Amino acid sequence: MPGRGSGRSRASRCPGLRNAVGAGPAGVGGERADGNGADGGGGPQYRYFTVLILMLLVVVFLIAAPTAGWSRALAIGLEGVALVVSVATSRERESVRLRRASLLALGMLAAVCLIAVGDAPRGLTAVLAVLVTAGIPIALVRGLLRLLGERGVTIHAVAGSLAIYLSIGVIFAWLIGFVAAVSGTPYFTQGGSGTQGDKVYFSFTALTTTGFGDFTPAMPVGHALAVIEMLTGQLYLVTVIGLLIGNFAAQRGAG
Secondary structure, eight states, X not given: OOOHHHHHHHHHHOHHHHHHHHSOTTOGGGOOTTSSOOOTTTOOOOXXXXXXXXXXXHHHHHHHSOSSHHHXXXXXXHXXXXXXXXXXXXXXXXXXXXXXXXXXXXXXXXXXXXXXXXOSOHHHHHHHHHXXXXXXXXXXXXXXXXXXXXXXXXXXXXHHXXXXXXXXXXXXXXHHHHHHXXXXXXXXXXXXXXXXXXXXXXXXXXXXXOOOSSOOBOSHHHHHXXXXXXHHHHHHIIIIIHHHHHHHHHHHHHO
């Protein structure tokens, strides 16, 4: 009858068998080989591509859609879905994650309904949008740290980091909307405060330091926001994204 050593011998001769029995039910490093990033025992699933796609949809929709209550409600609703997904991938226990995600979903549904019917003031809508959007990178960071610790730099970690970058641009766009709503004066020197799409467009030209010049802040607070956004965007690209892409390419080359 074969002993325990023969089982190890067979596993060593067959890489597939070794991966199946040696890595455990969660796969290597606690992440499934199917790329969803689920680990065994109710661990989080790294659905960062889902969050990235949702944030891309938010950016494109805000730029293309008309400025209206229903469009703001839909955009905040999409961000709420991204936030719920982000919370569901955090490092907390499964019961905690599910409870927080459920409460967030109910709260977002109520807020979206109020915004859609026009019962929420413009300034309050902007504040809610800032809080929801800011919650996305906050919720993503802990899961990303866990993923980096378990797996190193993967394509999922890069997707999560890019989702945070898009979130930063949307946060500043909502901040611009809040300042324009409470100040009562035109935000841009070109006249008026622009549509919501104009604010998102300007925010990402500042974040990426593209600076086409078709929109320029007229108020000192607008200048300050633009400088902070430009510095944030450049530092994030050079440090976080640059290091992740460099390490990912190095790992791929070494493999």
